[in-house]
Amino acid sequence: MTPPAPSRIISPPPPRKAPGTLRLHYDPASTTCRPIILFASEAGIPLDYNLIDLFSDENRSDWYTRLTPNQAVPLLEHGDFVLTESSAILKYLADLFDSPAYPKELKARARVNEAMDFFNTYLMRDYVYGLVYARVLAHYRLPGPAQQQAIALHEPRAARRLRALDTMIGPKPFICGDQITLADYFGSGVVTAGELIGFDLRPWSNVWRWLNTMKSLSTWDEVHAGFYGWRSAVEAQGLGVNTFGKNTGGTGLKNKEPTKKERA
Numbered sequence: 001m002t003p004p005a006p007s008r009i010i011s012p013p014p015p016r017k018a019p020g021t022l023r024l025h026y027d028p029a030s031t032t033c034r035p036i037i038l039f040a041s042e043a044g045i046p047l048d049y050n051l052i053d054l055f056s057d058e059n060r061s062d063w064y065t066r067l068t069p070n071q072a073v074p075l076l077e078h079g080d081f082v083l084t085e086s087s088a089i090l091k092y093l094a095d096l097f098d099s100p101a102y103p104k105e106l107k108a109r110a111r112v113n114e115a116m117d118f119f120n121t122y123l124m125r126d127y128v129y130g131l132v133y134a135r136v137l138a139h140y141r142l143p144g145p146a147q148q149q150a151i152a153l154h155e156p157r158a159a160r161r162l163r164a165l166d167t168m169i170g171p172k173p174f175i176c177g178d179q180i181t182l183a184d185y186f187g188s189g190v191v192t193a194g195e196l197i198g199f200d201l202r203p204w205s206n207v208w209r210w211l212n213t214m215k216s217l218s219t220w221d222e223v224h225a226g227f228y229g230w231r232s233a234v235e236a237q238g239l240g241v242n243t244f245g246k247n248t249g250g251t252g253l254k255n256k257e258p259t260k261k262e263r264a
């Protein structure tokens with residue numbers, strides 16, 4: 001799916017739902033919405049999905065701004081309760097549905113929180129915003145040479161965070177051990193953002209293996225259809241193709257999504 005062309009036509013608020021309905025306002029391509037949709041799809045959590053088309057500025061409409069002055073997705077409505085922040089939404093849903101993906105045991109839960117905070121801070125800042133959004137989103141691009149300078153600054157930082165993640169994962173199938181947790185759902189959204197610019201994760205072999213495990217989840221392709229549509233549009237615009245990656249010990253760009261066979 002290619003994202004629709006920007007338009008100023010903003011849809012009206014969706015009709016109210018029965019109390020108790022869980023409604024997720026989302027954009028399918030969003031780094032922070034995809035983990036929630038993936039988790040809900042895999043766990044069989046029924047969500048009423050309301051598309052907020054970021055490419056049409058729907059998040060800036062009056063009715064949505066009343067829900068969240070921060071104008072971002074995702075946003076969860078549960079009756080009168082309104083919750084933003086993807087990490088908080090994942091935890092709320094997991095607790096509501098008593099999911100083993102968010103363990104109750106204190107130390108196991110602390111490990112999940114630790115990994116989610118790691119993704120939400122270091123990797124979001126140095127990799128997602130610093131390398132990816134700086135290329136693909138106009139409002140994060142800097143004028144003139146500052147753009148390349150910013151990317152050059154973030155590249156080794158992103159590599160350092162990926163190295164740390166690679167060590168954290170080690171030989172384990174999932175971030176926190178043998179079982180999938182919220183950290184895996186959340187982290188897979190963050191790490192796959194690099195695919196928008198063709199970022200090659202193969203040098204971090206544990207990260208690569210873990211991500212391919214996540215991609216083998218039964219609803220992965222369906223959940224990520226909108227994201228891969230956006231990636232094709234980015235690729236067509238040539239925004240991902242560059243020479244960065246030269247100084248980071250093998251990181252760099254590739255233009256093609258590995259096939260399922262290559263992922264295996």
Ligand SMILES: N[C@@H](CCC(=O)N[C@@H](CS)C(=O)NCC(=O)O)C(=O)O
Binds near residue numbers: 031
């Ligand atoms: N920390 C927030 C970040 C949310 C966020 O950045 N959402 C983006 C889409 S990935 C968005 O809505 N951007 C539109 C805007 O801020 O104008 C979360 O984890 O939910």
